[in-house]
Amino acid sequence: MIDHKKVPNIFLWLASIAGFILSVVSMLKICNMSCSEVSNYRIFGMDFGWFGIVYFTILLAAIAIRKRIKWGNWYVALLLFSSAGAELRFIWIQKYEIGQWCPVCLVIASMVFAACTFLVWETFLNINQNGENMLKSKLKFLLTISAFMIIGAGTAMVGVKAEAAEMNLYLGKQNTSTTVYFVSDWYCPACIKMEPEIEKIYPSISKNVRVRFVDFPIHKETISYTPYNLSFLLHEKGKYMQLRKALSSVAKRTTKPTDADVQAAIAPLGVKLRPLDQFEVLEGMQSDLMVYKGHGVKATPSVVVNNSKTKKMKILVGKQISEKAIKAAIAEIS
Numbered sequence: 208m209i210d211h212k213k214v215p216n217i218f219l220w221l222a223s224i225a226g227f228i229l230s231v232v233s234m235l236k237i238c239n240m241s242c243s244e245v246s247n248y249r250i251f252g253m254d255f256g257w258f259g260i261v262y263f264t265i266l267l268a269a270i271a272i273r274k275r276i277k278w279g280n281w282y283v284a285l286l287l288f289s290s291a292g293a294e295l296r297f298i299w300i301q302k303y304e305i306g307q308w309c310p311v312c313l314v315i316a317s318m319v320f321a322a323c324t325f326l327v328w329e330t331f332l333n334i335n336q337n338g339e340n341m342l343k344s345k346l347k348f349l350l351t352i353s354a355f356m357i358i359g360a361g362t363a364m365v366g367v368k369a370e371a372a373e374m375n376l377y378l379g380k381q382n383t384s385t386t387v388y389f390v391s392d393w394y395c396p397a398c399i400k401m402e403p404e405i406e407k408i409y410p411s412i413s414k415n416v417r418v419r420f421v422d423f424p425i426h427k428e429t430i431s432y433t434p435y436n437l438s439f440l441l442h443e444k445g446k447y448m449q450l451r452k453a454l455s456s457v458a459k460r461t462t463k464p465t466d467a468d469v470q471a472a473i474a475p476l477g478v479k480l481r482p483l484d485q486f487e488v489l490e491g492m493q494s495d496l497m498v499y500k501g502h503g504v505k506a507t508p509s510v511v512v513n514n515s516k517t518k519k520m521k522i523l524v525g526k527q528i529s530e531k532a533i534k535a536a537i538a539e540i541s
Contacts, residue, residue, distance in 0.1 A: 212336070215329035222322040223266050229315045230259025238245075250293075251366040252465040253478065259315060262290065266322075280330070281351075287323050288352040292359025294319050296367060327352070374490055376440040378447055379413035384516035385537055388415040390499050390509040393458045394426035395527060402455060405508075406531045409448055416537060420451065421498045423507050428462040434483055436471050437491035442481045449476050512536040 234256025250258050266286050273279030294316040301308055327348075377386070378458045389405060392397035409418065420440065422433045432454060439450040453472040457464050470480045482489070498504070502511045502520060510523040510533055519540035523532055 212332055214330075215325045215332065215434055219270060219322055219325040219329065220267075222325065223263055223270060226318040226322070227260065227263035227267065229311055229318065230256055230263055232256075233259060233311050233315070242493050248367055250363070255312070258532060262286075266290075270290065280326075284326060284330075284348075285355050286354055287319065287326055288355035289359030289362070290319050291323050292356035292361075293363035293367075294359075295356075296363035300367065313422070323352075326503045358407050374437075374441055374487065374494070375416045375421060376437065376439070376491060376494060378409075378418055378444050379418040379477045381417060383415070383417050383493060385415075385514050385541060386419060387412060387511070387533060387537070388419050388421050388498055388502070388509075388511040389508055390421045390423050390504050390511065392425045392507045393429045393432045393455070394462075395507045399455070401528060402452075404528070404530075406448055406452070408533060411530060412533060412537070419498070420447075421495045422492075423495070423499050423504065423509075426505055428458075432458060432466055433495070434488045435464070437488060438481055438483050441483070441487075441491075443478055446476055450478060489498070510536075512540055514540040517541060 248255065260442065264533045266283070269279070269283045269286055273283050276282075295342055297312060298316060301312065320457060322474050330348055331345060336347075375381075379387075391401070396459055412418065420436065422429055424433070424434055435454055436451070439447050439454070443450055450473055453476065454469065457472045461468060466482060473480065498511070499509075502513065502522065504522065506524055508525065508528060510528050511520065512523070512533065513520045517540055521536040521540055523536060
């Protein structure tokens with residue numbers, strides 16, 4: 208028959224082992240479909256799954272040796288109740304920031320809370336058995352673990368951050384409030400005619416403002432070139448203008464480019480094509496759509512000059528586009 212005094216310790220072990228196993232599940236992204244938003248969050252830059260594996264490994268080791276070292280129980284209490292405080296913060300994020308529950312995360316949290324309950328149960332049994340001043344000892348323990356929870360919650364508030372999910376498709380100066388969007392279509396005659404002018408304008412403005420090239424598929428054939436344009440913006444910022452010119456040369460030859468066609472055109476530039484996956488292409492196209500729909504662009508070629516700080520914007524269309532006009536617009540909205 209199991210000694211009832213050992214029951215809390217057994218359950219403490221079981222809850223901690225379960226937490227470790229669930230952390231492995233989280234690390235493997237088995238719940239990816241229901242935890243897509245949660246997976247964007249990190250704790251001090253570390254994936255939650257990996258963090259949980261490290262945490263529960265340390266916790267299990269502390270439980271194993273706690274009776275052999277001085278203050279062993281307090282170390283376990285610190286680990287458990289600071290984690291409980293952090294879990295409260297994680298639950299708050301799921302409820303109020305993400306608006307979606309992660310089943311595995313919630314079960315991990317429940318294991319932590321259960322382990323905390325079993326530790327309190329065990330501690331109170333020991334206090335009663337040792338004949339201590341029960342009220343004073345229990346109050347001391349409760350106040351201490353409350354402090355541990357506050358520490359854990361505060362640490363989570365500082366350390367838990369969402370990773371920036373947006374692809375960086377911008378060229379030029381990154382830390383500026385002014386962005387210049389060149390909106391064009393690969394098969395728009397006016398856009399094609401404007402390209403040499405844009406090549407001259409880009410170097411002079413990119414030193415001072417952020418620049419983005421946006422595909423506006425007035426001609427449906429443009430969509431075939433958008434994935435390549437996005438790839439160059441994302442991965443080859445330093446050679447983008449040269450790659451854009453190479454891509455234009457491919458567009459003159461075919462409306463249905465292949466990876467081989469594009470690779471052959473960019474090979475002289477010493478660049479190897481890095482195709483985007485479907486999700487990245489979709490995200491990039493949605494970003495393009497937000498630019499021209501959000502700014503009210505109606506035709507190509509257009510240049511949108513926007514300042515996020517002053518909330519001012521100016522649009523130049525067709526023959527209005529020139530280096531002088533763009534610089535004047537930048538100054539005007541600033």
